[in-house]
Amino acid sequence: MDDPGFGTIALYVVLAVVVIFVLVALAKAVQIVPQATAVIVERLGRYSRTLDAGLHLLVPFIDRQRAGVDLREQVVSFPPQPVITSDNLVVSIDTVIYFQVTDPKSAVYEIANYITAIEQLTVTTLRNVIGSMDLEQTLTSRDQINGQLRGVLDEATGRWGIRVNRVELKSIDPPQSVQGAMEQQMRAERDRRATILTAEGVKQSQILTAEGEKQSQILRAEGQAQSAILQAEGEARAILQVFDAIHEGDADPKLLAYQYLQMLPQIADTQSSKMWFVPTEFTAALDSITKGFGDGAGGVTPTGGADGDDAGDEGGGRRRQRSALGTSLTDPAEALAEARRQAQAATADATSAGTYSGRPFDPASESGQRPAGARRSGAAAGSTPPRPLPGVPDPTNDVPPPPVQDDDKS
Numbered sequence: 001m002d003d004p005g006f007g008t009i010a011l012y013v014v015l016a017v018v019v020i021f022v023l024v025a026l027a028k029a030v031q032i033v034p035q036a037t038a039v040i041v042e043r044l045g046r047y048s049r050t051l052d053a054g055l056h057l058l059v060p061f062i063d064r065q066r067a068g069v070d071l072r073e074q075v076v077s078f079p080p081q082p083v084i085t086s087d088n089l090v091v092s093i094d095t096v097i098y099f100q101v102t103d104p105k106s107a108v109y110e111i112a113n114y115i116t117a118i119e120q121l122t123v124t125t126l127r128n129v130i131g132s133m134d135l136e137q138t139l140t141s142r143d144q145i146n147g148q149l150r151g152v153l154d155e156a157t158g159r160w161g162i163r164v165n166r167v168e169l170k171s172i173d174p175p176q177s178v179q180g181a182m183e184q185q186m187r188a189e190r191d192r193r194a195t196i197l198t199a200e201g202v203k204q205s206q207i208l209t210a211e212g213e214k215q216s217q218i219l220r221a222e223g224q225a226q227s228a229i230l231q232a233e234g235e236a237r238a239i240l241q242v243f244d245a246i247h248e249g250d251a252d253p254k255l256l257a258y259q260y261l262q263m264l265p266q267i268a269d270t271q272s273s274k275m276w277f278v279p280t281e282f283t284a285a286l287d288s289i290t291k292g293f294g295d296g297a298g299g300v301t302p303t304g305g306a307d308g309d310d311a312g313d314e315g316g317g318r319r320r321q322r323s324a325l326g327t328s329l330t331d332p333a334e335a336l337a338e339a340r341r342q343a344q345a346a347t348a349d350a351t352s353a354g355t356y357s358g359r360p361f362d363p364a365s366e367s368g369q370r371p372a373g374a375r376r377s378g379a380a381a382g383s384t385p386p387r388p389l390p391g392v393p394d395p396t397n398d399v400p401p402p403p404v405q406d407d408d409k410s
Contacts, residue, residue: 025060032056033068038104040066050104069104073165076115080173081123087134089178094170095122097153103161111160118157122167125152135174142169261339265346 032055033039039051043063058064076099080092097118101107111117129148130138138145149167157164174182 028060029057030055031058031065036071038069038071038101040069040104040108042066047105047109067108069101069107071101071104073098073100076118077170078119078122080171081126083127083130085130085133085135085138089135089174091130091135091138091175092171092173093126093130095126095149096168096170097122097164098166098168099157099162099164101161102163106159106161114157114160114162117160118153118162118164121153121156122149125149135178139172139174142172145169258339261342265342 031039031051033051033053035053037053039056041048041051041058041063042065043059047066048063075096077096078094080094082090083093084090099118101114107114126145126149129145133141133145146167146169150164153164153167
């Protein structure tokens with residue numbers, strides 16, 4: 001018992017235990033808390049204090065750490081939850097919640113597991129919100145749903161020392177049958193919009209085309225009006241120039257009658273005309289040209305004394321003026337023969353046309369071909385009527401020729 005070796009060993013053991021105890025006590029007394037983390041400290045089983053980031057000293061074996069709380073914002077994604085809408089359709093909704101612990105003591109002592117509590121509260125609140133909406137409102141009212149969820153969760157989790165910052169609906173999945181119907185509806189809506197846009201485009205095109213045609217017709221009408229006005233002005237100027245040229249050339253009735261007879265064959269020169277009428281001025285024109293060419297060929301000259309001489313001088317002056325202007329005529333004998341031939345042909349055509357038409361010959365029609373002045377002067381003087389041209393029926397003969405039956409009518 002009194003052995004000094006045994007006492008030494010015991011002393012060493014006690015010293016070793018004391019050293020170990022001191023070391024353990026120092027380890028428990030010094031506490032380093034990281035940033036964005038809070039540590040709940042209990043002393044003898046009761047809440048003592050909350051340690052923030054930094055170096056802290058605890059009472060060994062009296063103070064102990066209850067829990068460490070992360071003060072950063074946390075993101076929790078919950079699995080899809082089946083939710084029934086107001087129109088009895090089941091949709092699956094995924095939610096994502098962003099929250100942050102603001103009071104570590106409440107988060108530790110007020111709720112056992114705040115993550116699970118937030119999840120279940122989100123599901124129940126989501127069902128209440130979606131149950132008052134139909135499918136279309138659910139798909140188009142994400143912001144409204146997020147706001148209602150955030151308000152309910154923030155109010156419920158406030159006493160837990162947790163603040164809900166945001167609630168997002170990650171996906172809303174309706175049933176497959178409803179998705180097919182929605183696709184058909186969207187396709188029909190797109191087709192309707194495309195049809196409306198096409199119709200509006202066609203309408204605008206037709207309106208613009210009509211306006212363009214209207215403007216073109218207006219411009220065309222204005223152009224035609226301007227053209228007609230300019231053409232009329234040109235014709236008027238041409239007529240005035242011809243009239244002035246005739247007056248400057250001092251054309252006598254003989255030349256005009258000759259030109260008149262030259263124009264008669266052109267009147268009847270058509271393939272479709274079966275009959276043509278001789279104008280009332282034909283006899284007068286023929287009389288004038290006959291007298292004119294008769295005078296030029298040495299025929300009977302009118303007597304009248306001084307008046308005849310004055311007329312001869314005036315005619316000679318006009319002829320000299322026409323010669324000076326460069327007017328030249330053909331041989332009078334040939335011109336007279338040609339005029340008689342054309343007159344006979346015209347009279348024969350008119351007579352044959354009247355005969356073919358089945359109407360009897362009317363002497364009054366031929367008598368109207370002579371000038372009224374010549375008829376009155378002849379009747380007053382008691383002179384004999386002029387001798388008809390060869391081939392021309394006598395207008396004094398009142399007996400009509402026998403009608404000739406038309407072969408077509410028979």
